[in-house]
Amino acid sequence: MPKPLSSADVEKFQATFCDIALTLIEENGIDNTSLRSIAKAYGCSSMTPYRYFKDKEELLDIIRARGFKTFIDRLDAITESDFPAMEKMHELAREYFEFALEKHTLYQLMFDRNAYNQTTHPQLQDQLDRLNKAWASSARVSSDAGVNRVDGELAAQLFWAGMHGLVTLHISQSFNSKWSFEQMATELIDTMFLGFA
Numbered sequence: 001m002p003k004p005l006s007s008a009d010v011e012k013f014q015a016t017f018c019d020i021a022l023t024l025i026e027e028n029g030i031d032n033t034s035l036r037s038i039a040k041a042y043g044c045s046s047m048t049p050y051r052y053f054k055d056k057e058e059l060l061d062i063i064r065a066r067g068f069k070t071f072i073d074r075l076d077a078i079t080e081s082d083f084p085a086m087e088k089m090h091e092l093a094r095e096y097f098e099f100a101l102e103k104h105t106l107y108q109l110m111f112d113r114n115a116y117n118q119t120t121h122p123q124l125q126d127q128l129d130r131l132n133k134a135w136a137s138s139a140r141v142s143s144d145a146g147v148n149r150v151d152g153e154l155a156a157q158l159f160w161a162g163m164h165g166l167v168t169l170h171i172s173q174s175f176n177s178k179w180s181f182e183q184m185a186t187e188l189i190d191t192m193f194l195g196f197a
Contacts, residue, residue, distance in 0.1 A: 005051065013052050017042055018063045026105045035059065060109065061121035067106045068127035071099050072134050079137040085144035086193075092138060093163060093189045100167040101181075108171065111164065135160065142196070155196045162188055 020041050024033045035056055036046045053059045078091045100107045120128065135156055142159065143152035150158075166188055168174075170181050177184065 010052055014062060015066075017049065017052065018059065018066060021059060022063055022106060022109075025109070030060075030109070058121055061124045063106070064110050065121065065123035065127045067103065067110045068124070068131060071110070072127065072130045074099060075134050076137070079134070079141055085141055086146070088141045089145050089159075089193065090189065092141065093159070093185070096160075096163050097167065097181075097185050100171070104171045107167070145193070149196050158196075159189070159192055162192055 017038060021033065021038045024038055024041060028037075035049045035053070038059075039046050039049050042048075049059070053062070074095050075092060078088055078095060081088065081091075083091060136153070138159070139153040139156035142155045163185075166181075166184060179187075
């Protein structure tokens, strides 16, 4: 009979297993990555993962939760900094774009509709709650930066929607443009801010 697992045992296994899973998803796609294939890459039996994850969807939820934690930590560091409000807006946008492009597979997993289903893993739900607070913090930053034509919360949500749209199109290579992504990102933020101010 297997020995009982401590919380430290579970956390250590899950962290390494999730890293391997994400690498395989990047290489082979989510549909072609199974718990069995991840276990093989990890070097354990095909049944071992079921001691740590209920199924593949729980594994994906934990990967999403870890991604959101990193993402929100980076955004919170900016909103809590001493930068002037306008500089914070640009830094938040830069951090958003950098995270999405550096970790594009993880980003797509995080914002996939399945991340918001009705049976959300507790770890993921905690991070989604933190995400809502991060959006609220960005609304305060936008108000402090001089947004006054529209509600600060609406402005923040439109900023995030615009950035998400640009990132998603760029990652999926859905449009060809004579302008670089960096140029378009800069113009998007400046134009949106001027429209709201």
